Amino acid sequence: MSPITLIKISLCALLRNRMRTFLSVLGIVIGVAAVITMVAMGEGSRQSIKEQMTSMGTNAIIVMPNWNRRGGVQAESSEMLEEKDVIAIRENATYINGVSPMITVNGQAIVGNNNSPTTLSGISADYLKIRNYEIEDGVMFDDAADRMAKVCVIGQTVVKNLFAGENPIGKTIRYKSIPLKVIGTLKSKGSGDFGQDNDDVIFTPYQTVMRRFSATTNIRQIYANSIGEGYAEKATAEIMTILKERRNWTKPTDPFRVFTQEEMIQMVTSTSDMLALVLTVIAGISLFVGGIGIMNIMYVSVTERTKEIGLRMAIGARGRDILMQFLFESVTISLMGGVIGILLGVAASQIVKTVMGWPMIVSFASVIISFAVCFATGVFFGWYPARKASRLDPIEALRYE
Amino acid sequence: MSNDLPILSIENLRRDFKMGSETVHALRGVSFDIFPGQFVTIMGTSGSGKSTMLNILGCMDKPTSGHYILDGEHTEKLSRDALARIRGKKIGFVFQNYNLLNRTTAVENVELPLLYNSEVSSAERRRRALEALDMVGLSDRVNHLPNQMSGGQQQRVAIARALVNDPVIILADEATGNLDTRTSYEIMMIFQELHRQGKTIAFVTHEPDIATFSERTITLRDGLVKKDETHEMQDAKAAFDALPPPETYD
Numbered sequence: 133m134s135p136i137t138l139i140k141i142s143l144c145a146l147l148r149n150r151m152r153t154f155l156s157v158l159g160i161v162i163g164v165a166a167v168i169t170m171v172a173m174g175e176g177s178r179q180s181i182k183e184q185m186t187s188m189g190t191n192a193i194i195v196m197p198n199w200n201r202r203g204g205v206q207a208e209s210s211e212m213l214e215e216k217d218v219i220a221i222r223e224n225a226t227y228i229n230g231v232s233p234m235i236t237v238n239g240q241a242i243v244g245n246n247n248s249p250t251t252l253s254g255i256s257a258d259y260l261k262i263r264n265y266e267i268e269d270g271v272m273f274d275d276a277a278d279r280m281a282k283v284c285v286i287g288q289t290v291v292k293n294l295f296a297g298e299n300p301i302g303k304t305i306r307y308k309s310i311p312l313k314v315i316g317t318l319k320s321k322g323s324g325d326f327g328q329d330n331d332d333v334i335f336t337p338y339q340t341v342m343r344r345f346s347a348t349t350n351i352r353q354i355y356a357n358s359i360g361e362g363y364a365e366k367a368t369a370e371i372m373t374i375l376k377e378r379r380n381w382t383k384p385t386d387p388f389r390v391f392t393q394e395e396m397i398q399m400v401t402s403t404s405d406m407l408a409l410v411l412t413v414i415a416g417i418s419l420f421v422g423g424i425g426i427m428n429i430m431y432v433s434v435t436e437r438t439k440e441i442g443l444r445m446a447i448g449a450r451g452r453d454i455l456m457q458f459l460f461e462s463v464t465i466s467l468m469g470g471v472i473g474i475l476l477g478v479a480a481s482q483i484v485k486t487v488m489g490w491p492m493i494v495s496f497a498s499v500i501i502s503f504a505v506c507f508a509t510g511v512f513f514g515w516y517p518a519r520k521a522s523r524l525d526p527i528e529a530l531r532y533e
Numbered sequence: 534m535s536n537d538l539p540i541l542s543i544e545n546l547r548r549d550f551k552m553g554s555e556t557v558h559a560l561r562g563v564s565f566d567i568f569p570g571q572f573v574t575i576m577g578t579s580g581s582g583k584s585t586m587l588n589i590l591g592c593m594d595k596p597t598s599g600h601y602i603l604d605g606e607h608t609e610k611l612s613r614d615a616l617a618r619i620r621g622k623k624i625g626f627v628f629q630n631y632n633l634l635n636r637t638t639a640v641e642n643v644e645l646p647l648l649y650n651s652e653v654s655s656a657e658r659r660r661r662a663l664e665a666l667d668m669v670g671l672s673d674r675v676n677h678l679p680n681q682m683s684g685g686q687q688q689r690v691a692i693a694r695a696l697v698n699d700p701v702i703i704l705a706d707e708a709t710g711n712l713d714t715r716t717s718y719e720i721m722m723i724f725q726e727l728h729r730q731g732k733t734i735a736f737v738t739h740e741p742d743i744a745t746f747s748e749r750t751i752t753l754r755d756g757l758v759k760k761d762e763t764h765e766m767q768d769a770k771a772a773f774d775a776l777p778p779p780e781t782y783d
Contacts, residue, residue, distance in 0.1 A: 134651060134655075136655070137648050137655070141648070144637070148635075148636050439632065440634060442632075443632045443634070443645075444645070444649075445593075445617065445620075446591070446593060446620060446626050446632075447620060447621060447626060447645055447646040447649070447694070447698075448617055448618065448620045448621020448622065448646050448649040448650065448698070449617060449621075449649045450613070450614045450617040450618070450649070451613060451614065451617075452614075453649055526593045527588050527593050527594060530628070530632065
């Protein structure tokens with residue numbers, strides 16, 4: 133039997149039972165649409181987290197104290213970072229081309245009657261390079277010349293909140309009663325998908341924070357920049373070695389934790405990946421149930437058309453002709469469901485994106501895989517009923533009422 | 534006619550059915566030949582083995598023992614697929630209850646056997662189906678659905694379907710069983726016309742009346758041939774004309 137004839141016979145049979153065909157197709161449509169949407173949701177949140185992390189700077193490395201916690205309580209005082217660590221890394225590391233401490237102070241920045249609840253970050257000039265910030269107007273402070281100087285560089289949100297369109301360069305911000313002179317503004321970086329604003333920042337020399345604001349010699353975090361992609365591992369190992377050597381460290385546990393960009397992305401995305409996986413599996417189960425629906429309807433169809441099968445066999449159809457006919461019907465149902473489901477899934481993803489503002493990404497791979505899974509579903513669930521049909525005895529089948 | 538080789542030859546055909554612990558002997562050694570162009574009736578009461586006979590002649594069942602040679606081909610040892618091929622190419626079936634596909638037009642029903650023959654193109658298929666419908670006088674019912682036709686018309690579609698693959702033998706199973714006398718005679722007229730054109734026909738029935746329209750009657754009884762006689766063929770057209778006119782209701 134030619135393929136065209138086969139297609140014709142199967143389509144005719146499906147059209148003869150429109151309602152039944154529609155309902156079996158619907159089962160697959162719901163399954164596929166759910167899978168597509170769930171995968172889009174997972175992929176979207178993954179991408180948005182990644183973008184956000186990348187906006188920090190692609191080669192960024194962060195060093196933090198290795199808090200040794202038990203039951204949520206700090207059990208053991210941990211080794212602290214200090215300025216000498218920053219200097220040691222800057223002077224000795226070969227896989228690093230920028231390093232900056234990070235000390236933060238929380239408070240209100242005030243100019244006249246305006247105020248802004250912006251965190252004050254004490255950094256060194258390298259920080260701009262590490263986090264991909266650029267100067268829009270004015271200048272960045274210099275580590276040596278502006279050590280402990282009461283100057284600051286501010287982001288666009290702060291400009292908007294405190295200066296309302298005026299040029300802020302040369303003006304003074306009061307932060308915890310200490311006046312800081314604005315010497316530069318930063319280009320806008322926009323906000324991440326989780327609502328944190330990369331432009332709501334005030335940068336000042338770290339020595340200024342250490343001496344004038346928090347009276348401490350401890351540094352919370354050190355940011356560094358590896359010399360390029362692929363050097364992250366070497367750079368982290370090198371930093372760890374430098375920090376241990378300075379302290380003659382012999383304990384088996386590391387005194388600090390050093391994260392690369394990649395590791396940070398993995399840490400943050402692992403939870404959302406798990407959630408996406410669970411949702412996708414649930415959606416996959418609904419696709420499976422749709423497949424069972426096809427199998428059920430094919431069984432009914434075979435039983436109902438026993439006489440037709442008998443006749444076809446009597447006039448020359450071989451077992452495999454009958455098998456192909458029914459298999460083709462089930463595959464047609466599942467592929468129709470697949471196509472409609474994919475369209476519906478893509479549409480649903482767009483609606484969620486527009487209405488709820490969630491990041492949704494429909495990947496080409498998920499579409500192709502869904503389609504392939506539909507085909508497999510049709511063959512898998514259609515096989516048994518079709519084989520049953522193909523093995524009928526023509527005499528018995530013709531006698532069937 | 535007896536100079537020709539038989540188109541169909543059965544020899545000492547036996548068919549047993551196992552029913553639980555019992556064995557039923559449906560056919561107990563049947564032998565006969567049918568020659569090309571013959572119009573044969575196979576007669577018998579229910580339980581005589583005529584259905585079993587027909588199933589074997591139609592290559593839908595295999596004998597327990599004995600030989601069945603159709604058009605020079607031994608069928609006893611053939612596989613399921615090979616038997617399907619023979620059914621598709623050498624046999625034309627006409628059933629008691631027509632067995633047309635619902636919601637499928639007359640011409641598509643007639644085309645059906647050719648669908649399973651990949652040598653026939655779709656244009657050729659349509660042409661032959663229309664030709665067959667013309668032979669049974671249904672050129673004006675080509676696109677009608679079975680439920681839009683009378684029983685006689687449906688049976689004629691079924692006959693066209695049996696003709697379309699140009700079989701070596703037409704097997705009819707109680708083909709007039711569901712029809713009234715007038716329509717039965719009309720159908721027999723078609724069979725006699727096919728006989729005149731040289732078709733070989735084996736017609737299974739339990740009505741002696743219908744058997745008179747053929748030229749030879751093989752009577753089965755308890756799984757054996759009881760009688761095999763050649764006789765005068767009664768003209769179906771004359772019998773039809775002799776019937777009282779159908780009652781009309783005004």
